[in-house]
Amino acid sequence: MISKNLEKAINEQINKELYSEYLYMAMAAYLDANDLDGFAHFFKMQGDEERFHAMKLYNFLDERGGRIILKAIEKPDHEFDSVIDIFEKAYKHEQYVTKLINNLMDLAIKENDHATKSMLDWFVDEQVEEEASMEHLLNKLKMIGGKGNGMLMLDKELGTRTFTPEEE
Ligand SMILES: [Fe+2]
Numbered sequence: 001m002i003s004k005n006l007e008k009a010i011n012e013q014i015n016k017e018l019y020s021e022y023l024y025m026a027m028a029a030y031l032d033a034n035d036l037d038g039f040a041h042f043f044k045m046q047g048d049e050e051r052f053h054a055m056k057l058y059n060f061l062d063e064r065g066g067r068i069i070l071k072a073i074e075k076p077d078h079e080f081d082s083v084i085d086i087f088e089k090a091y092k093h094e095q096y097v098t099k100l101i102n103n104l105m106d107l108a109i110k111e112n113d114h115a116t117k118s119m120l121d122w123f124v125d126e127q128v129e130e131e132a133s134m135e136h137l138l139n140k141l142k143m144i145g146g147k148g149n150g151m152l153m154l155d156k157e158l159g160t161r162t163f164t165p166e167e168e
């Protein structure tokens with residue numbers, strides 16, 4: 001059985017992961033509207049990944065005898081200045097999520113909840129990847145300057161991204 005404190009905090013994180021899915025969908029919608037199909041596809045896959053994160057927490061909470069309580073998902077921005085602006089915001093968002101995961105881990109450590117700590121280890125590692133992939137693409141975009149042929153090449157490359165959830 002999980003503590004009420006951790007149950008509340010994990011529910012909060014489920015909401016943040018679903019907001020992340022929403023945010024990346026809003027980014028995809030902006031990119032689709034600007035005919036950048038590959039970039040849009042990248043953010044749709046990113047959204048699927050966030051949904052997977054939410055469900056990972058959902059399943060864990062259920063297995064531990066906690067109750068899943070879904071709250072309203074915050075409305076994401078729909079307007080962006082440029083593709084670089086989108087990646088700057090996505091990178092910043094992932095850094096924010098890393099902080100949330102770290103806070104959750106701090107709570108699990110404080111409560112000496114080994115099962116939650118073990119589950120969160122996966123998220124700690126995942127956030128390293130999440131931040132790295134956004135930062136890498138942001139740097140590439142800055143090299144290209146956010147326009148020209150390089151953009152078309154990157155759009156094509158990102159159009160091939162796939163997402164396969166790991167086997168549980
Ligand atoms: Fe996530």
Ligand SMILES: [Fe+2]
Pocket residue numbers: 020050094097130
């Ligand atoms: Fe993420």
